[in-house]
Amino acid sequence: MSKQKIEKLLIGTKNKGKLQEIKNLLPKYIEIHSTSEFDLKSPVENGKTFKENSLIKSKYFSKKTGLLCLADDSGLEIDLLNKNPGIYSARWGGKKGDFNKAIKRVYRELNKKNKNWKHKKIRARFICALSISYLDKKIACVQSKVEGIISNKPKGKNGFGYDPIFIPKNRKKTFGEMRPEVKYKIDHRHFAFKKLRKFL
Numbered sequence: 001m002s003k004q005k006i007e008k009l010l011i012g013t014k015n016k017g018k019l020q021e022i023k024n025l026l027p028k029y030i031e032i033h034s035t036s037e038f039d040l041k042s043p044v045e046n047g048k049t050f051k052e053n054s055l056i057k058s059k060y061f062s063k064k065t066g067l068l069c070l071a072d073d074s075g076l077e078i079d080l081l082n083k084n085p086g087i088y089s090a091r092w093g094g095k096k097g098d099f100n101k102a103i104k105r106v107y108r109e110l111n112k113k114n115k116n117w118k119h120k121k122i123r124a125r126f127i128c129a130l131s132i133s134y135l136d137k138k139i140a141c142v143q144s145k146v147e148g149i150i151s152n153k154p155k156g157k158n159g160f161g162y163d164p165i166f167i168p169k170n171r172k173k174t175f176g177e178m179r180p181e182v183k184y185k186i187d188h189r190h191f192a193f194k195k196l197r198k199f200l
């Protein structure tokens with residue numbers, strides 16, 4: 001598999017932000033397909049880790065379409081919240097995926113833990129597990145992360161999800177304030193992709 005170049009690949013995600021970012025990371029010779037071309041629901045993500053959930057998605061979408069599938073399971077771990085929302089990051093946005101709501105919940109939970117949190121460095125990291133499967137067979141599964149802190153207010157309109165509240169290490173701006181080309185070169189997905197490159 002590693003010697004044979006991939007020609008066609010389905011990106012097994014319903015998240016438009018991820019899809020855009022993944023399209024940018026993939027080599028241009030690959031013919032990319034997205035889940036919107038098919039009438040498919042998402043699988044139940046009942047894994048205990050990012051990697052398990054990523055494999056659930058890549059296997060599910062591959063079996064449904066017969067295409068080789070790349071899936072991403074990702075999320076934000078906040079140390080003061082015992083690493084939550086973690087694998088539940090999407091669920092904190094509710095059924096409609098409302099990230100204003102998810103961000104408000106992050107601030108509410110931080111307030112509960114420590115009223116003074118805005119004056120402290122709240123360590124956090126984005127994690128990304130990427131997997132490639134063909135039908136029920138795992139071809140690859142890798143994970144990477146980017147360390148940072150939580151901004152004491154949401155900043156910036158770029159990106160998606162929790163981008164407005166995450167400031168990567170050694171930077172001043174949140175991901176939400178960065179131009180996409182800048183974020184794409186330093187985030188969790190970029191580093192996971194580096195590990196995946198040998199399979200492409």
Ligand code: ITT
Pocket residue numbers: 012013014015018042045057072073074075076089090099126159160161162163175187
């Ligand atoms: P799919 O399962 O269809 O891929 P999803 O949004 O449900 O879409 P996840 O279960 O992996 O995906 O949830 C990850 C959540 O973590 C996602 O909804 C985002 O809110 C957040 N997230 C992941 N990567 C992010 C990034 O680069 N910037 C901001 N938020 C991110």
